[in-house]
Amino acid sequence: MSQLHIYMTVSVFALVILLIAFNVIDMAVAALTGTCVLIALGILDAQDLIAATSTAAGPLGLLFGGMVVARILATTGIFELIGDLYLRATGGSGMRFLLILVALVAPVCAVLPNATTVILLAPVIIRVCIALETDYVRPMLLTAIISNSAGLLTLVGDPATFLVGSAVGMSFGEYLRRVSPGGLVAVLVIVPLLPILMPDLCRLKRELLPQARTKRIERPVYAALAGAVLIMMVLLFIGGEHLPTRIVPPAVALIASALALLVGIAGRFEPTENVLRDVDWKTLLFLASIFCLVQAMSKTGLLQVMALNLYRVYGGQLTLVALTLLFGIGLLSSLLANVPVAAASVVMVKGYLVMAEVVPETALSPGFSDWPNASIPVFVAMMFGATLGGNATLVGAAANIVASGICARQGTPITFGKFLRYGVPITVVQLVVSAAYVVVLGRVFR
Numbered sequence: 001m002s003q004l005h006i007y008m009t010v011s012v013f014a015l016v017i018l019l020i021a022f023n024v025i026d027m028a029v030a031a032l033t034g035t036c037v038l039i040a041l042g043i044l045d046a047q048d049l050i051a052a053t054s055t056a057a058g059p060l061g062l063l064f065g066g067m068v069v070a071r072i073l074a075t076t077g078i079f080e081l082i083g084d085l086y087l088r089a090t091g092g093s094g095m096r097f098l099l100i101l102v103a104l105v106a107p108v109c110a111v112l113p114n115a116t117t118v119i120l121l122a123p124v125i126i127r128v129c130i131a132l133e134t135d136y137v138r139p140m141l142l143t144a145i146i147s148n149s150a151g152l153l154t155l156v157g158d159p160a161t162f163l164v165g166s167a168v169g170m171s172f173g174e175y176l177r178r179v180s181p182g183g184l185v186a187v188l189v190i191v192p193l194l195p196i197l198m199p200d201l202c203r204l205k206r207e208l209l210p211q212a213r214t215k216r217i218e219r220p221v222y223a224a225l226a227g228a229v230l231i232m233m234v235l236l237f238i239g240g241e242h243l244p245t246r247i248v249p250p251a252v253a254l255i256a257s258a259l260a261l262l263v264g265i266a267g268r269f270e271p272t273e274n275v276l277r278d279v280d281w282k283t284l285l286f287l288a289s290i291f292c293l294v295q296a297m298s299k300t301g302l303l304q305v306m307a308l309n310l311y312r313v314y315g316g317q318l319t320l321v322a323l324t325l326l327f328g329i330g331l332l333s334s335l336l337a338n339v340p341v342a343a344a345s346v347v348m349v350k351g352y353l354v355m356a357e358v359v360p361e362t363a364l365s366p367g368f369s370d371w372p373n374a375s376i377p378v379f380v381a382m383m384f385g386a387t388l389g390g391n392a393t394l395v396g397a398a399a400n401i402v403a404s405g406i407c408a409r410q411g412t413p414i415t416f417g418k419f420l421r422y423g424v425p426i427t428v429v430q431l432v433v434s435a436a437y438v439v440v441l442g443r444v445f446r
Helices: 003-021 027-040 046-073 078-090 094-111 114-131 137-153 159-167 172-178 180-188 191-197 199-203 220-242 249-267 272-277 281-299 302-314 318-335 338-355 373-389 398-410 416-444
Strands: none
Touching: 003 027, 003 281, 027 281, 046 114, 046 159, 046 220, 046 249, 046 272, 046 281, 046 338, 078 094, 078 114, 094 114, 094 137, 094 191, 094 199, 094 220, 114 137, 114 398, 137 159, 137 180, 137 373, 137 398, 137 416, 159 338, 159 373, 172 180, 172 220, 180 373, 180 416, 191 199, 191 416, 220 249, 249 272, 281 338, 281 398, 302 318, 302 338, 318 338, 318 373, 318 416, 338 373, 373 416, 398 416
């Protein structure tokens, strides 16, 4: 690629981010337009689009499958039931409402992709906010941040962690041992920040009207079938890769979406076209376009240059490299969608580890899985940087975009500036705590 093409690629990339940051045009339109410009300029060709599609297929499959399952579950009435129980548990206290929010979102996101968690729980959270007579924008914003953070609890909680973990052949069990404790800490540090960032919500007190009785699910058989699909999806997320046929998480999500649609048809309650119409296609289009833009950046050779610079500066000091990646990828993930940043970073880090002679050159091939223990903290740092960095801005993670879309449909969208006000302080604290975890992990695997 010529120097002119490199400058043009970087300029288009930067312009797309600025258009989104200043809310000039819709983020999906901005990303798609940027991709089309690079295609028209001859910078992205058919092979590049195929490569971007190959990388994006897993994360997009996870999101699409989760959206369909969530949409079917929403018709069962279970969220109205959970919403009533949630409201009663708050006792009218804003602080209790926020603490329960953390306790509710985190475990769900440990087994479901973060954007799916936001979709599933949004009706519950908004329902409780209306009952407490408070705004739903900040709780929904917090839901996105918690879901991103809790995505570190398991391999399938966040598309970025899945992408990095699968790139190095990390199993579900290995992830639980090596990464999950740090993810738990990242979630817990949010709690002491709540009175500082949302003091009025924490001080909120409301008198709740007495309720005659808890709502009941009107279609118990239909709800049971939809719930069975969700349970099956969770179980296959955990053990699918150990089956003889080895069903990977994106495939699990697609299988679950098909079964959920069949449940909807059998129940004769929700037409398939209604379910598919309500899928957040705009978010999927945005992420697909961002993957294409990252592919163009990769084509410039800048990632290879960055790998070389890492080696020149740090040599074989893997802990320092891990910390640099933690904060560097965290910054990039706050400006771009974290999933494609993670995808690009995997290529860069593998190149660095080959240069540092930590692994042989065969490590650059997709099927390589013989990663030495000393390299694990580097990949863990990438996961923390990509996942937690996505908490800083509105465009940093799919869950943020989904939360904004839900609020917009309710009449009050989450603006870029508002998300920044809460996302940046939480992200900075989380990255600092994660750095300490990576240092400890580096000593364990030394």
